[in-house]
Amino acid sequence: MxxxxxxxxxxxxxxxxxxxxxxxxxxxxxxxxxxxxxxxxxxxxxxxxxxxxxxxxxxxxxxxxxxxxxxxxxxxxxxxxxxxxxxxxxxxxxxxxxxxxxxxxxxxxxxxxxxxxxxxxxxxxxxxxxxxxxxxxxxxxxxxxxxxxxxxxxxxxxxxxxxxxxxxxxxxxxxxxxxxxxxxxxxxxxxxxxxxxxxxxxxxxxxxxxxxxxxxxxxxxxxxxxxxxxxxxxxxxxxxxxxxxxxxxxxxxxxxxxxxxxxxxxxxxxxTMPLGTLDEAMDEAAATTEGPVILADLSDNCHSGGTMDSVAVIAAALERGFEGILAGPICDREAVAQAIAAGIGATLTLEIGGKQAIPALKQPLRPLRIQGTVRSLAMGRFTVEGPVFTGMQVDLGRCAVIETPKLTVVVSEGRVEALDPLQFRIFGLEPARYRWLVLKSKTNHRPAFRPLAKAEIQVNGPGVASLDLEAFDWRRIRRPIFPFDRRNT
Ligand SMILES: [Zn+2]
Incomplete structure (x- = not known):
């Protein structure tokens, strides 16, 4: 046989x-x-x-x-x-x-x-x-x-x-x-x-x-x-x-x-699950008194097809005046190249994320303009030690850490969902020392990151992995279908 x-x-x-x-x-x-x-x-x-x-x-x-x-x-x-x-x-x-x-x-x-x-x-x-x-x-x-x-x-x-x-x-x-x-x-x-x-x-x-x-x-x-x-x-x-x-x-x-x-x-x-807005999540975040608080960006994780370059949650946190934010990796080859060209210790103004065209999203992603210092440049390679995808070899390609007075952000050439604090620690960044952790993940980050944090807030930002199905321009799906056509189905 x-x-x-x-x-x-x-x-x-x-x-x-x-x-x-x-x-x-x-x-x-x-x-x-x-x-x-x-x-x-x-x-x-x-x-x-x-x-x-x-x-x-x-x-x-x-x-x-x-x-x-x-x-x-x-x-x-x-x-x-x-x-x-x-x-x-x-x-x-x-x-x-x-x-x-x-x-x-x-x-x-x-x-x-x-x-x-x-x-x-x-x-x-x-x-x-x-x-x-x-x-x-x-x-x-x-x-x-x-x-x-x-x-x-x-x-x-x-x-x-x-x-x-x-x-x-x-x-x-x-x-x-x-x-x-x-x-x-x-x-x-x-x-x-x-x-x-x-x-x-x-x-x-x-x-x-x-x-x-x-x-x-x-x-x-x-x-x-x-x-x-x-x-x-x-x-x-x-x-x-x-x-x-x-x-x-x-x-x-x-x-x-x-x-x-x-x-x-x-x-x-x-x-169905009612989804709060980005603003509502930020209100909830503002009410916390002690960090680290995880701001889990549900809508842009690469294990659901996310581009990992949506920066809306970081932008919203900065708009609220939050300080001590650690975020990333944001997949942005152009920003990495700019940081490398500037060199470690250099100050530069650049746009991060939001650069990929996504025709299916009704609202396009937008980049975030920041002025900061290149804190480090390194290859982003590590083996996942956390309990989800243990042993997975991660290669983020070339990476840069950019620091502004309120935000420390890793930009990378490759993508990885937030599975392991090593995604920060390999660059000498200790997530436990920050007030806010902006992580791209629905649930996979929890086993490794929750023990470091005092609280977690789920944030429904924009992105191609969004749970908000109304965010997309649907063309092929059969109709009627629930929940789009609540009355007709
Ligand atoms: Zn499945």
Whole structure:
């Protein structure tokens, strides 16, 4: 038995201008073969579960490609075609396929990235069993469902069950190969866009939906997944969906999918979250008496496709007269070059951030003009020691620290979400000594930064990772959809 195991994972933020090229899918391109097996066997990814199941089956395993990139703009056509071609070619050489996919990938020329991929594989090798492990933020399409054999998604968010989901996909595939499972899968799309911060599965409303999916599986269905969807994607299929698989029994799968979909719809208001304005957050900040206080900029983190160059929160803090502000890294190659040209100790006036054109944002980002001293220049390299993404190698490229009387800011060539105080400490800056910490992150900063801070205020600034879906110029999404069309849906 020959099994090809592949990975092609990208959560596409269609509003993001951050490009997604071949090189973004791994250092020097995606991994393959033995190197990929070594990297992902026993790892925290779904691929680990797929590999373990294939090995338990005694299969002859090949890994044609293992490609994953951070969330960013639609995948460039050349990268998509190269990776898809590799997977289609591998499909011709195997008896079954296992894929670690996201479910919300868009390419520059293909809106339904995974559906197109699966359709091409299916066309090349009709009847090939294909097991897919998916992220529960997938925006699932009928085309995907029509071409996959089994397709479980994560049960948890934050995602703590990736390898288990891979193993589940592997076990279902084994049942298919043994002739014990003839899967019939039904997709039920619900016209709603849940707020991502309401998707935590250990709390309501998600806990009820996960419980319903668990009960449906316990009562005999092969696989039931609630996909909350990834809302930062302007596609026809963006949104929550339920996917149910049963052995031969379409009616049973349809009943479970529509019943759990109806439950999600009945809970739709619970999936919204009122967002305060930037001003309101600053009022709240001004009322604090002791620092450090984290000003968490929710709308511009690179793990959701953010450009990491929105400086609106820093500007608002300065306007309020706050002092002792530490911020960054702000991705701005031009500012870094200006600081390097000026040299350490030089005083200069420059504009930081807000320089990238983002057509999808109704309100453009604006740069911040500051006058300051170049305190240091260095390469921004470190290994994450904090509990989120532990061991990740960070390379921010060339960096500069610029100091004004009220603000100390790191500007960088590269991007990193606020995962570890090392992003400041490598430049000799101790975050615990500042009154205000402006960090770009939704939740990933908390384990490493909260112990240093007295309080945290979430700030809904402008940016392509915004939770305020009204901030974007939507064109492709199906209408009506909740919460845009509250009355009509
Ligand atoms: Zn996810």
């Amino acid at each position: 020959k099994i090809a195991i592949g990975m092609f994972k990208h959560e596409t933020n269609t509003f993001s201008p951050v490009r997604t090229a071949w090189e973004d899918f791994g250092p020097g391109g995606p991994l393959r073969g033995e190197a990929a097996l070594k990297a992902f066997r026993g790892s925290g990814y779904a691929m680990a579960g797929l590999i373990a199941e294939a090995e338990a089956m005694g299969a002859e395993i090949t890994v044609p490609i293992a490609a994953r990139a951070l969330p960013s703009a639609p995948v460039e056509e050349s990268a998509y075609e190269r990776i898809a071609d590799t997977l289609v070619a591998a499909a011709r050489e195997c008896d079954a396929m296992m894929l670690d996919l996201h479910g919300a990938m868009v390419a520059a020329h293909v809106e339904d990235g995974e559906g197109e991929l699966l359709a091409r594989i299916r066309q090349a090798v009709p009847g090939l069993p294909i097991a897919c492990a998916l992220d529960s933020h997938g925006n699932i399409t009928q085309r995907f469902v029509d071409n996959a054999t089994v397709m479980p998604g994560y049960r948890t968010y934050p995602h703590l069950d990736m390898p288990e989901t891979g193993a589940k996909a592997g076990r279902l595939l084994r049942e298919v190969l043994a002739g014990r499972l003839e899967p019939v899968t039904v997709l039920h799309q619900v016209p709603m866009l849940p707020n991502m911060l309401r998707g935590a599965t250990d709390a309501e409303p998600m806990a009820s939906l996960i419980r319903a999916a668990d009960e449906a599986e316990a009562s005999g269905l092969s696989c039931v997944t609630v996909f909350t969807g990834f809302p930062l994607a302007d596609t026809a299929d963006t949104g929550l969906s339920v996917v149910a698989t049963a052995h031969r029994d379409r009616a049973a799968a349809a009943e479970a999918a529509s019943r759990i979909g109806a439950l999600a719809w009945s809970l739709r208001e619970d999936f």
